[in-house]
């Protein structure tokens with residue numbers, strides 16, 4: 001099949017547009033003899049019949065295994081250089097009480113960045129001491145709640161927060177552990193990074209200001225300075241950006257040690273995953289080994305003790321464990337000159353996956369209820385929203401006979417899809433179902449029309465039967 005000039009350069013027409021590329025899919029994903037995709041032992045056909053579409057599906061074993069293996073890899077590599085690691089799961093990627101418990105079971109801590117995320121983590125039974133609290137504009141009420149319940153650490157993001165956190169902790173009669181988020185001047189995305197002397201962004205404090213701010217923290221009797229924090233970006237494939245940032249932070253660490261202890265260093269999150277067949281992120285074990293080497297070398301060079309290391313990965317744990325299931329509503333060939341792109345519209349879109357519209361993020365797609373011998377056709381999977389940028393998959397190849405009624409699955413949607421979901425066009429947010437050992441269960445129910453109307457002060461009570469559904473989801477998901 002010839003390359004369609006409308007396709008991006010990196011995308012070539014596959015020999016078989018039914019193949020599931022391992023790196024993109026949850027580890028349990030495969031096709032049944034009948035051709036349907038099955039995740040966690042449950043077929044796409046059964047999931048759609050029982051829960052409706054669109055539907056977020058998380059392979060529980062896959063998510064738990066990624067968390068466990070990541071922690072084991074970092075534990076082993078940092079033990080090799082004589083220290084320990086605290087792994088915080090970045091809850092912004094995806095948070096529900098179940099998922100928080102899976103992460104704690106795997107020995108992880110939880111990083112939250114709002115009162116809402118804190119409430120979910122606490123509702124999951126996460127011990128407050130295992131929680132780190134982030135945010136560039138934590139409200140006074142959020143700071144008060146976080147200190148009162150006893151969160152393990154608060155990450156101070158601006159000079160103004162030093163007094164706010166100190167005051168709240170003092171009022172509750174306790175000493176609060178804090179980190180200071182600094183801008184190392186390193187900004188990374190995928191395989192490139194930019195190193196500048198200053199960063200023009202809302203998070204963290206200016207690198208050169210850190211010594212004075214640490215002194216201010218140390219002067220507060222109700223604060224205990226744990227160390228520096230830095231997050232250089234997301235969806236990072238290599239180690240070079242982390243290496244440059246760690247080097248800068250450890251030079252600062254060496255200076256700060258003159259004024260008192262600096263027991264920890266938090267290197268943030270950002271480890272990348274594959275969304276398309278050409279994405280090639282570093283394996284977690286390689287990242288762990290490389291980061292441990294960098295930290296050991298930089299500490300040795302400066303003659304300082306190796307601190308306890310903290311990291312905050314989100315996407316790399318939950319992203320590949322999740323898929324989204326849609327049903328095709330319409331297909332439409334659009335001729336552009338000599339070439340054709342087949343638009344395939346599904347029953348969700350930017351309300352359940354905002355990343356393509358927000359960041360131009362790329363995804364992949366497969367027909368989920370059957371295989372087909374039809375020649376591959378270049379498709380663009382569009383959503384149902386009133387926005388031309390409402391694209392789920394900008395470009396991929398599907399069997400050319402893809403048709404209304406087919407189920408589609410988009411892999412690697414576990415991170416930053418449900419958590420960024422909206423009600424645009426009053427479309428209800430889909431349910432989240434966990435699959436494991438051939439069983440599927442709802443871990444977050446989908447929104448009904450009643451849910452959507454409930455917040456409108458002008459609407460009087462309606463019964464569920466009158467309300468119908470927002471997007472053909474079955475009752476069992478609500």
Ligand SMILES: Cc1ncc(COP(=O)(O)O)c(C=O)c1O
Pocket residue numbers: 090092093134231233234235268269270271312313314315316415
């Ligand atoms: C401070 C901080 N930590 C951790 C993360 C998690 O990043 P990722 O999910 O890419 O690992 C983010 C993401 O934006 C972040 O801002």
